[in-house]
Amino acid sequence: MIVFPIPISSPIIPPLLLIASLDAHHSRPSS
Incomplete structure (x- = not known):
């Protein structure tokens, strides 16, 4: 897990x- 200093x-x-x-996660094609 990568944590960014927000x-x-x-x-x-x-x-x-x-x-x-x-x-x-859905990885649906945005066409």
Whole structure:
């Protein structure tokens, strides 16, 4: 597991990473 030092002042990054992770798990073709 790779942990990135995310500043508290950026509460938008964690959800983005979560969405990206979910999207990667789904791995659906975005055509």
